[in-house]
Amino acid sequence: MGTVEVPVLIVGGGGCGLAASNFLSDHGVDHLLVERHADTAHVPKAHYLNQRTMEIFRQHGLDAPMVEQGAPLELFGKLRWLTSLAGDGPMDARHIHEIDAFGGGSLRERYAAAGPVLPVKLPQVRLEPILRATAEQRRPGRILFGHEMTGFTDEGDRVVAEVRERATGETTTVTARYMIGADGGRTVGSALGIEMRGVPALLDVTTAYFTADLSQWWQEGTLLTHFLNAQDPDLCSNLIEMGPSWGKACEEWVLHFPPMDADRLDEESVVARVRELLGLPELELTLHHVTNWTVQALVAERYRKGRVLLAGDSAHRQPPTVGLGLNSGIQDAHNLAWKLAAVLDGRADDSLLDTYEAERQPVCRLNVDWAVSAASHHQAVLDTVGLGPHAPAQRRQRMFASYFEQSPIGEVVRARTAEILDTHRAGCQAHDFEIGFHYERGALVPDGSEPPARVPMRDVYQPTTRPGHRLPHAWLEQDGRRLSTHDLTGSPAGFVLITGERGGAWAEAAAQVAEKLSLPIRSVCIGAGAEFADIEGGWARVREIAGDGAVLVRPDNHVAWRSMGAVDNPAQLLANAFSRILEPRLTADSAS
Structure with a gap:
């Protein structure tokens, strides 16, 4: 068993942990990162890097490969509502509404004036390899995937952790002045007894990650497409392109839909469900991953305990609406890195680290609440106008029929619905949340x-x-x-x-x-x-x-x-x- 002494130990090699590593290296802070998985993410997860996050990456010399690999605004700057992607029925493949989103379309000039760089769409499955490669370049030998922390103690003047290499079982004792828990809340927060407060289960979702050629039906420029079905509420879903090419050339996709029973998550059942949801019964596709997961709305009661600090999903978890989850984690790391550098260099008192919680916790709590509000509002609006899955069946079918009716009534229904759906700008045009957050x-x-x-x-x-x-x-x-x-x-x-x-x-x-x-x-x-x-x-x-x-x-x-x-x-x-x-x-x- 070996022993390693390091100023900072980072537990977790996801987007937040890898960002923290890069930022600390840029500040000249030596550190060790351990991640229990052998590699970076294998599923897309978060996919929107907002303007503030891209500014941060630009500040640390990380933005170029993200811009190169990611989708530009003209290829993701809209949100759309359709009845289905395809199909030959009277209610199939019908356009309901669209809205500019996340800096696209009419919003672009405003976003461009507010910052030196624009948002980028880049799924986590492609972001994390970029962050890992630069982290390893900046701190060779200090980024250890396939290593898990099995336990730790805070001894007052240092943290002592046991790290095990999963392939060999070999253990190492790591002594650090500070530890960052960026492990998604798996071990560090619970070991400290820090409670996550909020709503642990807002709703359940099934997600399918697959490869298919949808170029014949896909509308370019869409960040997310909501499918609203007149007949079957279980066919309401949303589809997101995940690259690596963009627009009609996109190869990989994620489809979110109402939860399937765990005993039906076999490949045959899920592929059939995907085809049904998209309205493409003969679609050829390769299924990469499927999972049932629970949407949460939680914030840690504390972001610091002794010499351990929580960041990212270890400190806050929220619905994907507004796209603030991963972005909040990157911004946590950015806030924390310069403070750790100042304390470790002796330029600041240890109490500077207390300001991390004082600054980030209120911002993240509001982010979580805003994401919940946006998700709830969107669903309530759909149900109110009769398009949502929870609207009574007769009302939903009648609304869909009148919406597409070529008559004065159809015109007014479409106009009213458009005005109401445009209120979703609080979720997809929340520019003030992206770059206007502040610390009191x-x-x-x-x-x-x-x-x-x-x-x-x-x-x-x-x-x-x-x-x-x-x-x-x-x-x-x-x-x-x-x-x-x-x-x-x-x-x-x-x-x-x-x-x-x-x-x-x-x-x-x-x-x-x-x-x-x-x-x-x-x-x-x-x-x-x-x-x-x-x-x-x-x-x-x-x-x-x-x-x-x-x-x-x-x-x-x-x-x-x-x-x-x-x-x-x-x-x-x-x-x-x-x-x-x-x-x-x-x-x-x-x-x-």
Whole structure:
């Protein structure tokens, strides 16, 4: 039995754990990742990487292969409702409604203006190999698949874990200063006695993952197609393309439908069901995987206990509506990585890690609640207009007949239904949830301002430099090179202080504080005649500070502090801000 000492042990090699590995490597933090499976995911799972997640991957140099392998917006930016994919009956293959979704169609200009990169569709089965390959390149020999943690103890100043190689049975003792539980909640959270609170079983679903040529019937540009059947509610389902090619060339698919009995999950029964659901009785297909699973809505009561921190599905599980599950896990890892780096380097007090829970738990709780609300609303709307599987059979059949009727009544039924189905934008156009989430308390200094007004449907993002919010994106120019405000900070640069054109005093203050506190602080000036030119006026529109003000941005591109204008003693004010951000417990103790 060997022994390994490492600053951080990551348990779990899914999307969240592998992202955490890449982010920690980018911050220069040594770590070990163990994953009990021999390889990355074999089923597509999550498939939408939202705009904030793609910004994070871009910040860490991971976005290029995702953009290359993933579907661009023009190939997934709609949500559609059909009666079936094919069939020759009077109610088969009928178009009911469609809506722009996740930055596609009419939404594209708004998304493009809000960030340096757009969302991408890339299933987890293809995302995880990218993350694994880069993780192994950045930390050779430290990414161990086929290894499971069999037990651990938190000894106060360290975590001691036993890791077993599944192929040989050989065990290793791993000693780490901190451990990240990203194992989907299988072992770490329960071993700590951390309760998952919420609804453990919202509904049951059967999912079939298969290969088939659907090019003759598939409508390009669809993220997800809902099938609504007039005769049989058990034929209501949804179909998602999963690549590796996209559009009509797509080879692999996932079909979600009402649960089948466990004793009917044999290949013959499932293939027959898929053909029936799609309206293609002669379809040739290869079934890769089928499973019954339960949709949950849960959030961990705690994200940290001692030297162990939970992330991803270990900390929150939610319905797939709105596409916030995996994205939330990636954002957990992003929030946690720079904080672990600061603590391990001695630049921050251990209590900085307490801000991980203070920041991420409220955001993830709201994400879960929003996903539940979107799913419930969509189902309620379908039933209300008579199209849903829970609507009475006679009403559903009558509604379908009148919907396609070529008459004044048919016109008004279609118009009313369209208006009602468009309210699903809270689920598929939730731009403010994707990039507008923010932290009210944590590693930041509130300035007493109120957050910008948010529209109820959360489909409009309002940029702001208010502390706790994501730094607004604006295009800049430096020596003929175009870059985003997001490119000013990140793991190598640490914190960045952005000043206005009259911010010389702030730049001097940043230099003094950096030397005094031994912190990496970069100061940049944006404006006329400055190093960074505001070429399109985008920064001037969103900065909110005066020309002699300053905005302090964390390594994860969230605003930590700001001053709307000049002050008498900028170095002292800035030093106090860093103390409150990096030493929360010590600052609180001195204040009391």
